[in-house]
Amino acid sequence: MTQTTHTPPARMTWDARLWGALLVVCGVIFLDGLDVSMVGMSLPSIGADLGVSLSSLQWVVTGYVLGYGGLLLLGGRTADLLGRRRVFLIALAVFAVVSMLSSLATNPELLIAARFVKGIAAAFTAPAALSIITTTFHEGPDRNRALSIFTTCAASGFSMGLILGGALTEVGWRWTFLMPGPVALIVFLFALKLIPNSPRDEAAGGYDVPGAVTVTGGMLSLVYAVVGAEHAGWVSFQTIGLFVLSAVLLTAFVVIERRTKHPLVRLGILRAPSLRRANLAILTVFGAYVAFQLIGTLYLQNLLGWSSFETALGFLPAGLLVATLSPNAGKLADRIGTERMIVAGMALFVVGYALSLRIGPESAYFATVFPTIMLIGLGFAIAFPALNIQATSGVPDHEQGLASGLFNTSNQVGGAIVLAIVTAVISGRSAGVTTPEGMLSAYKPALGVVTGIAALGLIIGLTGLRGLRARRAAEAAEAAQLEAVQRELAAEEMEPAV
Secondary structure, eight states: OOOOOOOOOOOOOOOHHHHHHHHHHHHHHHHHHHHHHHHHHHHHHHHHHHTOOHHHHHHHHHHHHHHHHHHHHHHHHHHHHHOHHHHHHHHHHHHHHHHHHHTTOOSHHHHHHHHHHHHHHHHHHHHHHHHHHHHHSOTTHHHHHHHHHHHHHHHHHHHHHHHHHHHHHHHOTHHHHHTHHHHHHHHHHHHHHHSOOOOOOGGGOSOOHHHHHHHHHHHHHHHHHHHHHHHHOTTSHHHHHHHHHHHHHHHHHHHHHHHOSSOSSOGGGGGOHHHHHHHHHHHHHHHHHHHHHHHHHHIIIIISOOOHHHHHHHHHHHHHHHHHHGGGHHHHHHHHOHHHHHHHHHHHHHHHHHHGGGOOTTOOHHHHHHHHHHHHHHHHHHHHHHHHHHHHTTOOGGGHHHHHHHHHHHHHHHHHHHHHHHHHHHHHHHTTOOSHHHHHHHHHHHHHHHHHHHHHHHHHHHHTTTTHHHHHHHHHHHHHHHHHHHHHHHHHHHSOOO
Protein backbone atom coordinates (compact mmCIF):
# COMPACT_ATOMS: atom_id res chain seq x y z
CA MET A 1 0.00 0.00 0.00
CA THR A 2 1.35 3.40 -0.90
CA GLN A 3 1.04 6.16 1.66
CA THR A 4 0.67 9.70 0.35
CA THR A 5 2.46 12.38 2.29
CA HIS A 6 1.88 16.12 2.08
CA THR A 7 4.89 18.29 2.61
CA PRO A 8 4.53 22.03 3.20
CA PRO A 9 5.51 24.25 0.27
CA ALA A 10 9.03 25.61 0.24
CA ARG A 11 9.52 29.17 1.46
CA MET A 12 9.27 31.69 -1.35
CA THR A 13 12.01 33.99 -2.60
CA TRP A 14 10.88 37.56 -2.03
CA ASP A 15 12.49 39.23 -5.01
CA ALA A 16 11.95 42.83 -6.19
CA ARG A 17 9.05 41.97 -8.50
CA LEU A 18 7.19 40.03 -5.81
CA TRP A 19 7.65 42.91 -3.38
CA GLY A 20 6.45 45.34 -6.05
CA ALA A 21 3.28 43.36 -6.73
CA LEU A 22 2.54 43.09 -3.01
CA LEU A 23 3.00 46.80 -2.37
CA VAL A 24 0.85 47.76 -5.35
CA VAL A 25 -1.97 45.54 -4.14
CA CYS A 26 -1.52 46.93 -0.63
CA GLY A 27 -2.07 50.36 -2.17
CA VAL A 28 -5.79 49.54 -2.37
CA ILE A 29 -6.17 48.92 1.36
CA PHE A 30 -3.99 51.99 1.96
CA LEU A 31 -6.48 54.00 -0.10
CA ASP A 32 -9.41 52.54 1.81
CA GLY A 33 -7.89 53.52 5.15
CA LEU A 34 -6.95 56.95 3.79
CA ASP A 35 -10.45 57.60 2.48
CA VAL A 36 -12.32 56.42 5.60
CA SER A 37 -10.25 58.46 8.04
CA MET A 38 -10.19 61.63 5.91
CA VAL A 39 -13.96 61.61 5.45
CA GLY A 40 -14.47 60.94 9.16
CA MET A 41 -12.45 64.02 10.06
CA SER A 42 -14.40 66.23 7.64
CA LEU A 43 -17.96 65.23 8.63
CA PRO A 44 -18.67 68.19 10.98
CA SER A 45 -17.40 70.64 8.32
CA ILE A 46 -19.54 69.00 5.61
CA GLY A 47 -22.59 69.28 7.85
CA ALA A 48 -21.95 72.95 8.55
CA ASP A 49 -21.23 73.84 4.91
CA LEU A 50 -24.10 71.94 3.30
CA GLY A 51 -26.58 72.37 6.14
CA VAL A 52 -26.86 68.62 6.82
CA SER A 53 -28.13 67.22 10.14
CA LEU A 54 -26.31 64.44 11.98
CA SER A 55 -28.90 61.85 10.96
CA SER A 56 -28.44 62.82 7.29
CA LEU A 57 -24.69 63.29 7.63
CA GLN A 58 -24.19 59.59 8.38
CA TRP A 59 -25.26 58.86 4.80
CA VAL A 60 -21.93 60.27 3.57
CA VAL A 61 -20.38 57.26 5.32
CA THR A 62 -23.29 54.87 4.88
CA GLY A 63 -23.67 55.59 1.14
CA TYR A 64 -20.14 54.28 0.64
CA VAL A 65 -20.80 51.29 2.87
CA LEU A 66 -24.05 50.43 1.04
CA GLY A 67 -22.29 50.21 -2.31
CA TYR A 68 -19.30 48.46 -0.78
CA GLY A 69 -21.07 45.93 1.44
CA GLY A 70 -23.94 45.26 -0.94
CA LEU A 71 -21.79 44.21 -3.88
CA LEU A 72 -18.71 42.66 -2.26
CA LEU A 73 -19.83 39.07 -2.81
CA LEU A 74 -20.41 39.79 -6.48
CA GLY A 75 -17.07 41.60 -6.62
CA GLY A 76 -15.21 38.67 -5.10
CA ARG A 77 -16.85 36.16 -7.41
CA THR A 78 -16.24 38.37 -10.45
CA ALA A 79 -12.54 38.46 -9.60
CA ASP A 80 -12.50 34.65 -9.59
CA LEU A 81 -14.37 34.43 -12.90
CA LEU A 82 -12.90 37.24 -15.01
CA GLY A 83 -9.38 37.30 -13.64
CA ARG A 84 -8.18 39.22 -10.61
CA ARG A 85 -5.88 41.61 -12.47
CA ARG A 86 -8.58 42.72 -14.91
CA VAL A 87 -11.17 43.35 -12.20
CA PHE A 88 -8.58 45.08 -10.00
CA LEU A 89 -7.55 47.54 -12.72
CA ILE A 90 -11.05 48.43 -13.95
CA ALA A 91 -12.45 48.98 -10.47
CA LEU A 92 -9.41 51.00 -9.40
CA ALA A 93 -9.81 53.32 -12.40
CA VAL A 94 -13.48 53.92 -11.53
CA PHE A 95 -12.53 54.59 -7.91
CA ALA A 96 -10.02 57.24 -9.00
CA VAL A 97 -12.40 59.06 -11.34
CA VAL A 98 -15.34 59.10 -8.92
CA SER A 99 -13.08 60.32 -6.10
CA MET A 100 -12.21 63.42 -8.09
CA LEU A 101 -15.77 64.02 -9.27
CA SER A 102 -17.19 63.74 -5.73
CA SER A 103 -15.17 66.78 -4.67
CA LEU A 104 -17.35 68.88 -7.01
CA ALA A 105 -20.67 67.93 -5.38
CA THR A 106 -22.79 70.97 -4.48
CA ASN A 107 -25.51 69.25 -2.46
CA PRO A 108 -25.67 66.27 -0.09
CA GLU A 109 -27.62 64.12 -2.56
CA LEU A 110 -24.88 64.29 -5.19
CA LEU A 111 -22.21 63.70 -2.56
CA ILE A 112 -23.97 60.61 -1.20
CA ALA A 113 -24.58 59.28 -4.73
CA ALA A 114 -20.88 59.70 -5.57
CA ARG A 115 -19.93 57.90 -2.36
CA PHE A 116 -22.29 55.04 -3.28
CA VAL A 117 -20.66 54.61 -6.70
CA LYS A 118 -17.24 54.81 -5.11
CA GLY A 119 -18.27 52.07 -2.70
CA ILE A 120 -19.30 49.89 -5.64
CA ALA A 121 -15.85 50.33 -7.18
CA ALA A 122 -14.23 49.39 -3.87
CA ALA A 123 -16.48 46.30 -3.71
CA PHE A 124 -14.68 44.95 -6.79
CA THR A 125 -11.20 46.25 -5.93
CA ALA A 126 -10.84 45.04 -2.32
CA PRO A 127 -11.60 41.30 -2.77
CA ALA A 128 -9.51 41.23 -5.94
CA ALA A 129 -6.57 42.72 -4.02
CA LEU A 130 -6.84 40.32 -1.09
CA SER A 131 -7.29 37.29 -3.35
CA ILE A 132 -4.23 38.33 -5.40
CA ILE A 133 -2.22 38.14 -2.17
CA THR A 134 -3.69 34.83 -1.02
CA THR A 135 -3.17 33.16 -4.40
CA THR A 136 0.33 34.58 -4.87
CA PHE A 137 1.74 33.65 -1.47
CA HIS A 138 1.77 30.10 -0.10
CA GLU A 139 -0.42 29.44 2.92
CA GLY A 140 1.70 29.53 6.05
CA PRO A 141 4.58 31.86 6.99
CA ASP A 142 4.80 33.54 3.56
CA ARG A 143 1.09 34.35 3.38
CA ASN A 144 1.01 35.39 7.04
CA ARG A 145 3.88 37.78 6.40
CA ALA A 146 2.16 39.23 3.32
CA LEU A 147 -1.13 39.70 5.17
CA SER A 148 0.70 41.41 8.02
CA ILE A 149 2.14 43.89 5.53
CA PHE A 150 -1.35 44.28 4.05
CA THR A 151 -2.64 45.26 7.51
CA THR A 152 0.28 47.63 8.04
CA CYS A 153 -0.57 49.46 4.83
CA ALA A 154 -4.20 49.79 5.96
CA ALA A 155 -3.07 51.33 9.24
CA SER A 156 -0.58 53.59 7.47
CA GLY A 157 -3.29 54.82 5.13
CA PHE A 158 -5.62 55.43 8.05
CA SER A 159 -2.93 57.32 9.98
CA MET A 160 -1.99 59.45 7.01
CA GLY A 161 -5.67 60.06 6.31
CA LEU A 162 -6.13 61.44 9.81
CA ILE A 163 -3.35 63.97 9.35
CA LEU A 164 -4.27 64.88 5.78
CA GLY A 165 -7.98 64.92 6.57
CA GLY A 166 -7.49 67.23 9.53
CA ALA A 167 -5.14 69.55 7.62
CA LEU A 168 -7.14 69.60 4.38
CA THR A 169 -10.44 70.18 6.19
CA GLU A 170 -8.95 73.39 7.57
CA VAL A 171 -8.56 74.52 3.95
CA GLY A 172 -11.82 73.01 2.69
CA TRP A 173 -13.52 69.63 3.11
CA ARG A 174 -13.67 69.09 -0.68
CA TRP A 175 -9.94 68.46 -0.70
CA THR A 176 -10.46 65.36 1.46
CA PHE A 177 -12.64 63.89 -1.30
CA LEU A 178 -10.24 64.86 -4.08
CA MET A 179 -7.04 63.50 -2.52
CA PRO A 180 -7.66 59.73 -2.98
CA GLY A 181 -8.17 60.20 -6.75
CA PRO A 182 -4.56 61.02 -7.75
CA VAL A 183 -3.25 58.40 -5.31
CA ALA A 184 -5.48 55.78 -6.95
CA LEU A 185 -4.18 56.77 -10.40
CA ILE A 186 -0.58 56.32 -9.24
CA VAL A 187 -1.42 52.85 -7.89
CA PHE A 188 -3.18 52.06 -11.19
CA LEU A 189 -0.08 52.92 -13.26
CA PHE A 190 2.18 50.72 -11.14
CA ALA A 191 -0.41 47.93 -11.18
CA LEU A 192 -0.38 47.85 -14.97
CA LYS A 193 3.26 46.81 -14.88
CA LEU A 194 3.57 44.78 -11.69
CA ILE A 195 0.36 42.80 -11.14
CA PRO A 196 0.67 39.40 -12.84
CA ASN A 197 -1.99 38.18 -15.24
CA SER A 198 -4.59 35.84 -13.78
CA PRO A 199 -6.60 33.94 -16.38
CA ARG A 200 -10.33 33.53 -16.23
CA ASP A 201 -11.43 30.40 -14.39
CA GLU A 202 -12.94 28.51 -17.32
CA ALA A 203 -14.17 25.71 -15.06
CA ALA A 204 -16.20 28.12 -12.94
CA GLY A 205 -19.03 28.37 -15.47
CA GLY A 206 -21.23 31.41 -15.93
CA TYR A 207 -22.56 34.10 -13.64
CA ASP A 208 -25.18 33.42 -11.04
CA VAL A 209 -27.31 36.47 -11.92
CA PRO A 210 -30.33 35.53 -9.74
CA GLY A 211 -28.02 34.92 -6.80
CA ALA A 212 -26.25 38.25 -7.32
CA VAL A 213 -29.55 40.15 -7.54
CA THR A 214 -31.09 38.55 -4.45
CA VAL A 215 -28.05 38.81 -2.15
CA THR A 216 -27.33 42.41 -3.22
CA GLY A 217 -30.96 43.41 -2.79
CA GLY A 218 -31.16 41.62 0.55
CA MET A 219 -28.03 43.31 1.93
CA LEU A 220 -29.08 46.75 0.69
CA SER A 221 -32.57 46.34 2.16
CA LEU A 222 -31.17 45.26 5.53
CA VAL A 223 -28.75 48.17 5.84
CA TYR A 224 -31.28 50.70 4.52
CA ALA A 225 -33.89 49.45 7.02
CA VAL A 226 -31.54 50.02 9.97
CA VAL A 227 -30.30 53.38 8.70
CA GLY A 228 -33.77 54.71 7.88
CA ALA A 229 -35.41 53.49 11.09
CA GLU A 230 -34.44 56.64 12.99
CA HIS A 231 -36.72 58.82 10.86
CA ALA A 232 -39.39 56.32 9.86
CA GLY A 233 -39.56 54.58 13.25
CA TRP A 234 -38.56 51.02 14.16
CA VAL A 235 -42.15 49.77 13.97
CA SER A 236 -43.14 51.79 10.89
CA PHE A 237 -44.45 50.20 7.71
CA GLN A 238 -41.25 51.21 5.88
CA THR A 239 -38.86 49.68 8.41
CA ILE A 240 -40.78 46.45 8.93
CA GLY A 241 -41.38 46.15 5.19
CA LEU A 242 -37.67 46.51 4.46
CA PHE A 243 -36.74 43.91 7.09
CA VAL A 244 -39.28 41.51 5.62
CA LEU A 245 -38.03 42.22 2.09
CA SER A 246 -34.44 41.59 3.22
CA ALA A 247 -35.41 38.29 4.86
CA VAL A 248 -37.30 37.15 1.75
CA LEU A 249 -34.47 38.06 -0.61
CA LEU A 250 -31.75 36.46 1.53
CA THR A 251 -33.86 33.31 1.93
CA ALA A 252 -34.35 33.22 -1.83
CA PHE A 253 -30.60 33.63 -2.23
CA VAL A 254 -29.91 30.57 -0.07
CA VAL A 255 -32.45 28.52 -2.05
CA ILE A 256 -30.91 29.65 -5.36
CA GLU A 257 -27.37 28.86 -4.20
CA ARG A 258 -28.40 25.35 -3.17
CA ARG A 259 -29.94 24.61 -6.56
CA THR A 260 -27.90 26.49 -9.16
CA LYS A 261 -25.12 24.74 -11.07
CA HIS A 262 -22.64 27.63 -10.70
CA PRO A 263 -23.46 29.41 -7.40
CA LEU A 264 -22.25 32.88 -6.50
CA VAL A 265 -21.47 31.54 -3.02
CA ARG A 266 -20.74 27.88 -2.47
CA LEU A 267 -22.58 27.54 0.83
CA GLY A 268 -20.26 24.72 1.89
CA ILE A 269 -17.51 27.31 2.41
CA LEU A 270 -19.41 28.51 5.47
CA ARG A 271 -19.01 25.13 7.15
CA ALA A 272 -15.45 26.07 8.13
CA PRO A 273 -15.70 27.22 11.78
CA SER A 274 -12.66 29.49 11.55
CA LEU A 275 -14.08 31.30 8.52
CA ARG A 276 -17.44 31.82 10.25
CA ARG A 277 -15.80 33.16 13.40
CA ALA A 278 -13.56 35.52 11.44
CA ASN A 279 -16.53 36.99 9.58
CA LEU A 280 -18.65 37.44 12.70
CA ALA A 281 -15.74 38.92 14.63
CA ILE A 282 -14.77 41.48 11.98
CA LEU A 283 -18.40 42.60 11.88
CA THR A 284 -18.11 43.68 15.52
CA VAL A 285 -14.57 45.09 15.18
CA PHE A 286 -15.28 47.45 12.30
CA GLY A 287 -18.80 48.29 13.47
CA ALA A 288 -17.62 49.32 16.92
CA TYR A 289 -14.69 51.35 15.61
CA VAL A 290 -16.62 53.30 12.94
CA ALA A 291 -19.23 54.23 15.54
CA PHE A 292 -16.56 55.17 18.09
CA GLN A 293 -14.79 57.39 15.58
CA LEU A 294 -18.02 59.31 14.98
CA ILE A 295 -18.66 59.73 18.71
CA GLY A 296 -15.05 60.70 19.38
CA THR A 297 -15.01 63.26 16.58
CA LEU A 298 -18.24 64.87 17.78
CA TYR A 299 -17.02 64.87 21.38
CA LEU A 300 -13.64 66.42 20.65
CA GLN A 301 -14.91 69.03 18.19
CA ASN A 302 -18.36 69.93 19.53
CA LEU A 303 -17.78 69.53 23.27
CA LEU A 304 -14.08 70.22 23.79
CA GLY A 305 -13.81 72.71 20.91
CA TRP A 306 -10.97 70.98 19.06
CA SER A 307 -10.24 71.77 15.43
CA SER A 308 -10.39 69.04 12.79
CA PHE A 309 -6.58 68.91 12.70
CA GLU A 310 -6.32 68.60 16.48
CA THR A 311 -8.93 65.83 16.35
CA ALA A 312 -6.87 64.00 13.75
CA LEU A 313 -3.82 64.19 16.01
CA GLY A 314 -5.93 62.82 18.85
CA PHE A 315 -6.80 59.68 16.86
CA LEU A 316 -3.35 59.30 15.29
CA PRO A 317 -1.63 57.18 18.02
CA ALA A 318 -3.91 54.21 17.27
CA GLY A 319 -2.95 54.17 13.59
CA LEU A 320 0.74 54.56 14.40
CA LEU A 321 0.58 51.60 16.78
CA VAL A 322 -0.99 49.40 14.13
CA ALA A 323 1.51 50.50 11.48
CA THR A 324 4.42 49.81 13.85
CA LEU A 325 3.32 46.47 15.31
CA SER A 326 1.42 44.80 12.45
CA PRO A 327 4.52 43.70 10.48
CA ASN A 328 5.29 41.26 13.32
CA ALA A 329 1.77 39.84 13.46
CA GLY A 330 2.57 37.05 10.99
CA LYS A 331 5.40 35.74 13.19
CA LEU A 332 3.15 35.94 16.23
CA ALA A 333 0.44 33.97 14.40
CA ASP A 334 3.00 31.28 13.52
CA ARG A 335 4.01 31.04 17.16
CA ILE A 336 0.75 31.19 19.17
CA GLY A 337 -2.00 30.80 16.57
CA THR A 338 -4.66 33.20 15.31
CA GLU A 339 -7.25 32.10 17.91
CA ARG A 340 -5.26 33.44 20.85
CA MET A 341 -4.40 36.64 18.98
CA ILE A 342 -8.06 37.32 18.23
CA VAL A 343 -9.09 36.84 21.87
CA ALA A 344 -6.31 39.14 23.08
CA GLY A 345 -7.23 41.84 20.58
CA MET A 346 -10.94 41.61 21.37
CA ALA A 347 -10.25 41.91 25.11
CA LEU A 348 -8.24 45.09 24.47
CA PHE A 349 -11.18 46.54 22.51
CA VAL A 350 -13.62 45.86 25.35
CA VAL A 351 -11.38 47.47 27.98
CA GLY A 352 -10.59 50.43 25.72
CA TYR A 353 -14.20 51.25 24.88
CA ALA A 354 -15.28 50.75 28.50
CA LEU A 355 -12.68 53.30 29.63
CA SER A 356 -14.16 55.87 27.22
CA LEU A 357 -17.33 55.90 29.33
CA ARG A 358 -15.43 58.12 31.80
CA ILE A 359 -15.55 61.18 29.52
CA GLY A 360 -16.89 64.40 31.01
CA PRO A 361 -17.75 67.89 29.72
CA GLU A 362 -14.20 69.14 30.39
CA SER A 363 -12.20 65.92 30.48
CA ALA A 364 -8.48 65.98 29.88
CA TYR A 365 -7.61 64.08 26.70
CA PHE A 366 -4.65 62.19 28.17
CA ALA A 367 -6.64 61.11 31.23
CA THR A 368 -9.71 59.75 29.42
CA VAL A 369 -9.56 59.52 25.62
CA PHE A 370 -5.87 58.67 25.13
CA PRO A 371 -5.95 55.29 26.99
CA THR A 372 -8.87 54.21 24.80
CA ILE A 373 -7.05 55.24 21.63
CA MET A 374 -3.94 53.27 22.64
CA LEU A 375 -5.87 50.11 23.54
CA ILE A 376 -7.83 50.27 20.26
CA GLY A 377 -4.54 50.56 18.36
CA LEU A 378 -3.10 47.54 20.17
CA GLY A 379 -6.31 45.61 19.56
CA PHE A 380 -6.21 46.26 15.83
CA ALA A 381 -2.50 45.44 15.58
CA ILE A 382 -3.11 42.03 17.14
CA ALA A 383 -6.60 41.04 16.00
CA PHE A 384 -6.96 42.41 12.47
CA PRO A 385 -4.06 40.50 10.85
CA ALA A 386 -5.18 37.33 12.66
CA LEU A 387 -8.73 37.72 11.34
CA ASN A 388 -7.43 38.21 7.77
CA ILE A 389 -5.34 35.04 8.07
CA GLN A 390 -8.17 33.03 9.58
CA ALA A 391 -10.74 34.18 7.00
CA THR A 392 -8.70 32.82 4.06
CA SER A 393 -6.87 29.82 5.54
CA GLY A 394 -7.68 26.46 4.00
CA VAL A 395 -9.64 28.00 1.10
CA PRO A 396 -8.64 26.79 -2.41
CA ASP A 397 -7.24 29.36 -4.84
CA HIS A 398 -10.33 29.40 -7.05
CA GLU A 399 -12.45 30.53 -4.08
CA GLN A 400 -10.07 33.08 -2.54
CA GLY A 401 -12.04 35.92 -4.14
CA LEU A 402 -15.22 34.56 -2.57
CA ALA A 403 -13.61 34.22 0.87
CA SER A 404 -12.21 37.75 0.59
CA GLY A 405 -15.60 39.06 -0.49
CA LEU A 406 -17.32 37.40 2.47
CA PHE A 407 -14.79 38.88 4.90
CA ASN A 408 -15.04 42.40 3.51
CA THR A 409 -18.83 42.17 3.33
CA SER A 410 -18.98 41.38 7.05
CA ASN A 411 -16.60 44.27 7.66
CA GLN A 412 -18.68 46.85 5.82
CA VAL A 413 -22.14 45.63 6.84
CA GLY A 414 -21.02 45.67 10.48
CA GLY A 415 -19.88 49.27 10.04
CA ALA A 416 -23.17 50.35 8.47
CA ILE A 417 -25.45 48.64 10.99
CA VAL A 418 -23.61 49.66 14.17
CA LEU A 419 -23.12 53.23 12.89
CA ALA A 420 -26.84 53.47 12.16
CA ILE A 421 -27.76 52.24 15.64
CA VAL A 422 -25.33 54.59 17.38
CA THR A 423 -26.42 57.56 15.27
CA ALA A 424 -30.04 56.85 16.20
CA VAL A 425 -29.08 56.79 19.90
CA ILE A 426 -27.22 60.11 19.66
CA SER A 427 -29.88 61.86 17.58
CA GLY A 428 -32.71 60.64 19.79
CA ARG A 429 -31.07 61.95 22.95
CA SER A 430 -29.49 65.16 21.63
CA ALA A 431 -32.53 66.68 19.91
CA GLY A 432 -32.84 70.29 21.12
CA VAL A 433 -29.97 69.86 23.58
CA THR A 434 -27.27 72.55 23.73
CA THR A 435 -25.64 72.11 27.15
CA PRO A 436 -22.48 70.00 27.57
CA GLU A 437 -24.24 67.80 30.10
CA GLY A 438 -27.09 67.20 27.64
CA MET A 439 -24.68 66.28 24.86
CA LEU A 440 -22.86 63.87 27.18
CA SER A 441 -26.19 62.22 27.99
CA ALA A 442 -26.33 61.35 24.27
CA TYR A 443 -22.70 60.32 23.81
CA LYS A 444 -22.38 58.01 26.83
CA PRO A 445 -25.23 55.62 25.92
CA ALA A 446 -23.80 55.46 22.41
CA LEU A 447 -20.43 54.51 23.88
CA GLY A 448 -22.23 51.87 25.92
CA VAL A 449 -23.57 50.36 22.69
CA VAL A 450 -20.07 50.35 21.21
CA THR A 451 -18.69 48.61 24.32
CA GLY A 452 -21.46 46.00 24.12
CA ILE A 453 -20.67 45.29 20.46
CA ALA A 454 -16.99 44.83 21.36
CA ALA A 455 -17.95 42.43 24.17
CA LEU A 456 -19.95 40.39 21.66
CA GLY A 457 -16.81 40.18 19.52
CA LEU A 458 -14.84 38.89 22.51
CA ILE A 459 -17.42 36.15 23.09
CA ILE A 460 -17.11 35.12 19.42
CA GLY A 461 -13.34 35.00 19.78
CA LEU A 462 -13.53 32.88 22.92
CA THR A 463 -15.51 30.22 21.07
CA GLY A 464 -12.43 29.68 18.93
CA LEU A 465 -10.46 28.54 21.99
CA ARG A 466 -12.80 25.63 22.65
CA GLY A 467 -11.05 22.46 21.64
CA LEU A 468 -7.91 24.41 20.66
CA ARG A 469 -5.66 22.17 22.76
CA ALA A 470 -7.11 19.06 21.13
CA ARG A 471 -6.64 20.52 17.66
CA ARG A 472 -3.06 21.51 18.44
CA ALA A 473 -2.33 17.99 19.77
CA ALA A 474 -3.81 16.45 16.61
CA GLU A 475 -1.72 18.76 14.42
CA ALA A 476 1.43 17.91 16.42
CA ALA A 477 0.71 14.20 16.11
CA GLU A 478 0.19 14.55 12.35
CA ALA A 479 3.43 16.50 12.02
CA ALA A 480 5.31 13.87 14.04
CA GLN A 481 3.87 11.11 11.88
CA LEU A 482 4.88 12.96 8.73
CA GLU A 483 8.39 13.48 10.10
CA ALA A 484 8.67 9.77 10.94
CA VAL A 485 7.61 8.79 7.42
CA GLN A 486 10.13 11.19 5.93
CA ARG A 487 12.93 9.77 8.11
CA GLU A 488 11.94 6.24 7.06
CA LEU A 489 12.00 7.21 3.38
CA ALA A 490 15.37 8.89 3.83
CA ALA A 491 16.76 5.78 5.53
CA GLU A 492 15.56 3.57 2.69
CA GLU A 493 17.25 5.83 0.13
CA MET A 494 20.55 5.55 2.04
CA GLU A 495 20.53 1.76 2.12
CA PRO A 496 22.89 0.25 -0.49
CA ALA A 497 21.22 -1.40 -3.43
CA VAL A 498 21.14 -5.25 -3.15
